[in-house]
Amino acid sequence: MEYQFKNNEETLSLAVETDGPERFCATIGDRRREVVYRRISDHKIHLTVDGRQMMAFVADTPEGKAVIIQGRAWLLEDVAAARTRRRGTRRDGPKQVSPPMPAVVTKLLVAEGDRVEKGQGVVVVSAMKMDTTLAAPFDGMVTRINVAEGDKVTPQQVLVDIAPTENEESAPAA
Amino acid sequence: MFKKILVANRGEIALRIMRTCREMGIATVAVYSEVDERALHALEADEAVPIGPAEPAASYLNIDRIIAAARDTGAEAIHSGYGFLAENAVFAERCQAEGIVFIGPPARVIRDLGDKVVARRIMQKGGVPVIPGMTEEAGDPGAWSAQAEAVGYPLLIKAAAGGGGKGMRIVEKAGDLVQACQEASREAAAAFGSGAIYMEKFLARSRHVEVQILADTRGNVIHLFERECSIQRRHQKIIEETPSPALTPALRAAMGEAAVTAARAAGYVNAGTVEFILDPEGRFYFLEVNTRLQVEHPITEMTTGVDLVRHQIEIAAGRPLTLSQADLAARGHAIECRIYAEDPEQNFFPSPGKIVFLQEPSGPGVRNDCGVCSGFEVPVEYDPILSKLVVHAETRDQAIGRMIRALESYAVLGVKTSIGFLIDVLASRPFADGETTTDFIPTHFADWKPGADRGDLAAIAAAADALAPRARAAFNGAAAEAAHSGPFQTLGHWRL
Numbered sequence: 311m312e313y314q315f316k317n318n319e320e321t322l323s324l325a326v327e328t329d330g331p332e333r334f335c336a337t338i339g340d341r342r343r344e345v346v347y348r349r350i351s352d353h354k355i356h357l358t359v360d361g362r363q364m365m366a367f368v369a370d371t372p373e374g375k376a377v378i379i380q381g382r383a384w385l386l387e388d389v390a391a392a393r394t395r396r397r398g399t400r401r402d403g404p405k406q407v408s409p410p411m412p413a414v415v416t417k418l419l420v421a422e423g424d425r426v427e428k429g430q431g432v433v434v435v436s437a438m439k440m441d442t443t444l445a446a447p448f449d450g451m452v453t454r455i456n457v458a459e460g461d462k463v464t465p466q467q468v469l470v471d472i473a474p475t476e477n478e479e480s481a482p483a484a
Numbered sequence: 485m486f487k488k489i490l491v492a493n494r495g496e497i498a499l500r501i502m503r504t505c506r507e508m509g510i511a512t513v514a515v516y517s518e519v520d521e522r523a524l525h526a527l528e529a530d531e532a533v534p535i536g537p538a539e540p541a542a543s544y545l546n547i548d549r550i551i552a553a554a555r556d557t558g559a560e561a562i563h564s565g566y567g568f569l570a571e572n573a574v575f576a577e578r579c580q581a582e583g584i585v586f587i588g589p590p591a592r593v594i595r596d597l598g599d600k601v602v603a604r605r606i607m608q609k610g611g612v613p614v615i616p617g618m619t620e621e622a623g624d625p626g627a628w629s630a631q632a633e634a635v636g637y638p639l640l641i642k643a644a645a646g647g648g649g650k651g652m653r654i655v656e657k658a659g660d661l662v663q664a665c666q667e668a669s670r671e672a673a674a675a676f677g678s679g680a681i682y683m684e685k686f687l688a689r690s691r692h693v694e695v696q697i698l699a700d701t702r703g704n705v706i707h708l709f710e711r712e713c714s715i716q717r718r719h720q721k722i723i724e725e726t727p728s729p730a731l732t733p734a735l736r737a738a739m740g741e742a743a744v745t746a747a748r749a750a751g752y753v754n755a756g757t758v759e760f761i762l763d764p765e766g767r768f769y770f771l772e773v774n775t776r777l778q779v780e781h782p783i784t785e786m787t788t789g790v791d792l793v794r795h796q797i798e799i800a801a802g803r804p805l806t807l808s809q810a811d812l813a814a815r816g817h818a819i820e821c822r823i824y825a826e827d828p829e830q831n832f833f834p835s836p837g838k839i840v841f842l843q844e845p846s847g848p849g850v851r852n853d854c855g856v857c858s859g860f861e862v863p864v865e866y867d868p869i870l871s872k873l874v875v876h877a878e879t880r881d882q883a884i885g886r887m888i889r890a891l892e893s894y895a896v897l898g899v900k901t902s903i904g905f906l907i908d909v910l911a912s913r914p915f916a917d918g919e920t921t922t923d924f925i926p927t928h929f930a931d932w933k934p935g936a937d938r939g940d941l942a943a944i945a946a947a948a949d950a951l952a953p954r955a956r957a958a959f960n961g962a963a964a965e966a967a968h969s970g971p972f973q974t975l976g977h978w979r980l
Contacts, residue, residue: 313943313946313947313950315942315943315946317939317942317943318829318933320939322939322940322942322943324943324944324947326947326951328951332952334947334948334951336943336944336947338940338943338944341940343940343944345944345948347948347951347952348952349952349953349954352841352954353840353841353897354841354843355945355948355949355952357941357944357945357948359941359944364941366941366942366945366948366949367841367843367895367897368897368945368946368949369840369841369897369898371898375946375949376897376898377942377945377946377949378895378896378897379938379941379942379945380892380893380938381891381892381893381894381895381903381904381907382904382907382934382935382938382942383900383901383903383904383934384934384939384942386942386943386946410830410833411833411834411835411836411864412836412864413864416670417670431663434667434670436670436671436674437834437836437864438834438836438864438865438866438867438868440650440671440718440834441667441670441671441674442833443663443667
């Protein structure tokens with residue numbers, strides 16, 4: 311059986327051969343590991359990897375499988391599942407004006423038709439008592455403001471549409 | 485002594501206060517907002533009173549509702565923890581007017597010290613060294629600019645009415661001043677109900693060292709040594725320790741004495757914390773007095789063996805201090821890590837959500853002041869602190885090892901936390917060497933990413949999770965219910 315997980319930008323490919331109840335051989339790259347596993351509860355799996363015991367904590371989340379081993383956390387995206395929802399994930403975030411978490415719009419700093427420079431603050435949002443200014447991801451013009459002050463907003467929601475300035479790429483760098 | 489105390493706070497600090505109350509035989513009343521109906525603090529108190537919608541202004545900052553809750557339940561005193569109304573002089577005054585004891589300093593002292601400009605004046609007069617900063621109130625962009633020029637760049641903007649990093653900004657140059665002031669002021673208004681800000685000179689490579697004090701109504705003032713709180717992100721402390729690796733016995737004595745002087749100059753009563761900035765040359769400057777219990781108070785409790793909340797309650801009840809300076813000694817080394825629902829890879833942005841699983845660390849010298857449980861939805865509306873993990877050991881090295889061990893056995897699923905980041909900080913060479921200055925995280929951990937070393941194990945765990953049937957899926961309905969009824973069933977074919 312083949313598994314492919316994505317953690318941040320790194321893809322982990324895992325070839326799994328089951329060789330008995332609750333045991334398998336995992337090949338990652340050129341490394342082969344003997345694994346014995348026992349489920350303790352829904353979120354707790356006891357692993358013995360090449361004779362070393364450890365507890366793994368796991369949960370399925372909308373972004374992937376959350377795994378914690380010895381205090382370290384991973385979020386593993388199932389690559390096959392990820393392909394179908396590649397569009398509109400948070401990886402597109404830096405290119406649009408979206409809050410990083412559920413928040414409330416406290417102030418709009420621009421109006422439709424305004425020219426903005428990359429890095430310029432366009433909207434202030436507040437979450438968990440903290441104000442954050444969301445910046446324009448590139449030079450451009452504000453074509454549409456999709457929210458009003460006081461609105462509750464969520465990640466991936468585009469608060470302000472900005473049309474990039476033409477020829478941004480071809481402009482001489484020096 | 486009081487028979488009943490209302491705790492006007494939420495989360496881990498509300499629980500921590502209630503524990504001492506229970507040990508003293510005092511009944512507790514919790515207050516809770518709509519989103520906290522199932523929060524631990526609301527569940528664990530003897531009585532719980534709903535006080536309104538999630539927005540802090542409508543509930544945990546709503547003085548009328550909280551006073552009414554105290555009246556209705558017959559609570560004789562209110563402990564407000566830290567944050568929310570803890571440093572609100574209007575609230576302290578109102579308690580007094582209603583005949584309810586506010587467990588904290590008198591309203592006048594809160595007002596004087598809460599206004600950082602007035603506090604500086606008091607300390608200067610009392611002979612306590614102060615950091616160069618704003619000397620007059622300023623409330624508009626013109627006045628801000630004039631004050632900023634006088635103080636000099638880089639400077640630090642702070643909320644005049646509170647702490648905890650809310651409303652705080654470093655400003656490097658004049659061009660950034662107005663926007664930073666406006667943002668800080670708005671944040672301060674949301675967090676403390678006052679948008680007043682002030683400025684002081686920003687000292688690079690300095691340390692944040694604070695001294696715990698206790699003062700009774702008879703004029704006795706003692707200090708309980710220092711806490712080093714230099715490891716900060718977004719100007720909010722995340723790791724604190726005591727003793728400070730930077731203090732010599734002579735400097736410790738001098739700062740303790742300065743803190744007692746500061747408390748006397750202000751007419752201080754109850755528990756408080758005098759914060760100092762310590763520069764690389766070993767000069768210290770008064771920063772502010774926090775007129776409340778600090779978040780990081782447990783490390784002092786670990787090394788001194790003193791229950792600070794118990795002393796707060798006894799002082800508020802009018803009893804004289806039962807400790808003298810000569811009675812106090814600090815033993816060993818204590819470290820606290822604040823566990824927030826936040827994403828260290830995304831600039832420590834809050835990560836609210838539902839906690840689907842929680843396993844707390846335990847063992848010798850480990851204390852976890854936790855305010856959440858499995859199944860709890862961490863609300864968006866409040867500070868995302870989940871718990872404070874505190875360890876105590878004989879030496880600093882042993883305390884570091886103990887903290888790493890405790891962090892490694894801590895599991896929180898459902899929200900992102902800083903646990904992995906904290907392990908790396910604790911295990912780092914600069915931390916081991918005690919190079920804990922306020923710029924520690926930007927200097928050593930600016931672009932932290934979780935190490936890829938154990939990614940293979942995580943993938944193996946994910947595969948095992950996919951292969952191993954879940955208990956619910958493995959049994960039929962009745963059997964699944966039985967499987968959840970006790971550890972023997974849940975363990976399945978494990979041999980004990």
